[in-house]
Amino acid sequence: MVKKWLNVVATAALLSTVVVAGCSSGDSGTPSAGAGTEGGGSKAKELGQIALYSPETPDMTKEIGQNFEKAFKGSAINVQYAGTNVLVNRMIAEKDNPMGDVWYGGGGFLPFESAKDKDIITAYIPEAIKDWPEVRDGIKIRDKDWKWIGAEVFVLGFVYNTDLVKPEDAPKTWDDLLDPKWKGKLQMPNPAASGTATLTVLSQLMDRGEEPGWNYFKKLVDQMSAMPDSGSSPGKAVAKGEAEVAIAFDFMAYEMKAKGEKVDFIVPEKTPVIVNPVSLVQDGPNPDGGKALIDYLLSKEGQQTLANWYHIPISPEVESKTPLSLEKVIPHAQELDVDWVVQNYDRVRNEWRQKFQ
Numbered sequence: 001m002v003k004k005w006l007n008v009v010a011t012a013a014l015l016s017t018v019v020v021a022g023c024s025s026g027d028s029g030t031p032s033a034g035a036g037t038e039g040g041g042s043k044a045k046e047l048g049q050i051a052l053y054s055p056e057t058p059d060m061t062k063e064i065g066q067n068f069e070k071a072f073k074g075s076a077i078n079v080q081y082a083g084t085n086v087l088v089n090r091m092i093a094e095k096d097n098p099m100g101d102v103w104y105g106g107g108g109f110l111p112f113e114s115a116k117d118k119d120i121i122t123a124y125i126p127e128a129i130k131d132w133p134e135v136r137d138g139i140k141i142r143d144k145d146w147k148w149i150g151a152e153v154f155v156l157g158f159v160y161n162t163d164l165v166k167p168e169d170a171p172k173t174w175d176d177l178l179d180p181k182w183k184g185k186l187q188m189p190n191p192a193a194s195g196t197a198t199l200t201v202l203s204q205l206m207d208r209g210e211e212p213g214w215n216y217f218k219k220l221v222d223q224m225s226a227m228p229d230s231g232s233s234p235g236k237a238v239a240k241g242e243a244e245v246a247i248a249f250d251f252m253a254y255e256m257k258a259k260g261e262k263v264d265f266i267v268p269e270k271t272p273v274i275v276n277p278v279s280l281v282q283d284g285p286n287p288d289g290g291k292a293l294i295d296y297l298l299s300k301e302g303q304q305t306l307a308n309w310y311h312i313p314i315s316p317e318v319e320s321k322t323p324l325s326l327e328k329v330i331p332h333a334q335e336l337d338v339d340w341v342v343q344n345y346d347r348v349r350n351e352w353r354q355k356f357q
Helices: 012-017 058-071 084-093 110-118 195-208 210-223 233-239 250-258 287-298 300-308 326-332 338-356
Strands: 004-006 048-054 075-081 102-104 149-161 224-226 245-249 263-266 273-281 335-337
Touching: 048 058, 048 084, 048 287, 058 075, 058 287, 058 300, 075 287, 084 110, 084 195, 102 287, 110 195, 110 273, 110 338, 149 195, 149 233, 149 250, 149 287, 149 300, 149 326, 195 210, 195 245, 195 335, 195 338, 210 224, 210 338, 233 245, 233 250, 233 263, 245 250, 250 263, 273 287, 273 326, 287 300, 335 338
Parallel strands: 048 075, 048 102
Antiparallel strands: 004 335, 102 273, 149 245, 149 263, 149 273
16 A cells, blocks of 8 residues: 555646546447446346445436436436445445445545445456556555545635635635634534545644644634534535535535535645545445446546536546646645555544544
8 A cells, every 4th residue: 555645746647648437439438338247248238226325416426327327228326325424334334235336425535445444345447447557646546456446536625605705815724714703604514424524634633643633623613603414515504605614625616606606615725635436335236237337437428427517537538617627736735644544534533523522
């Protein structure tokens, strides 16, 4: 395992050399109907019902499912939405009788790294990307054993209400959130439920050290007006004017802004910039369907759906609607210690509960 990874010390060379997964020879980039099955299959093969576990935007995952069903006749995507940690606990509880086929998204790859030794995800090597290295040009794009594969890049930062906060007054660093002027005007997700918030806690503990890090969160929690379980809820509260600033991922802010909400996004001076993966659930009821769905999500068509929702896609062939790019966010990327995360993920979540719940 790579001991340290500078999240995105990548250049444009990364995306120019990454091959899009699951693409057929056609222009659409949609994989064949046999994609992801043992030894392939005919286009007439029906994949049946596929259970997708995801904390990502419900409307987006619904659209992914609908597009997949159009491409694969005889398939049906059942999206199960919940916070990352809720889904992980569910998969652990279901280990003796798994109900999910694919797990997509979790506030970056850290929950997936932590889940590898819990026997809830299993290796899958899509044929189209079998030559992907684990790390390319400084970015970890897949698990060393192929138990997860990066689908996109997320940036953790601050969404703010443009009617209530001037751009020059918006927080620019994590320490800025402790300014007394934000007391009662901030929201963040609950780290006991949300992968977004768990990443926030882990990254700050790594950056500051544990004792200073916990002291930071003691002050930060006191600034909060609410800490909902969903990673997207604080941003929605900002859009409604119920909060002025929230901790969120970049795409959440840009999705809302595109819908006319009075919000914008700040990339902090130093912050996690991280791959968000997809995994095959171990012993899921429909492994062939699960593999086909992973192929599709990494295909040009699947990547375009992510890009249309303001995500930074892993594919070099797809242009996103987001104003951000790897080149723009590279200077802000925080270094993360993956081994430390694996060893401490559950402990940190439990310690959060003990301290703040």
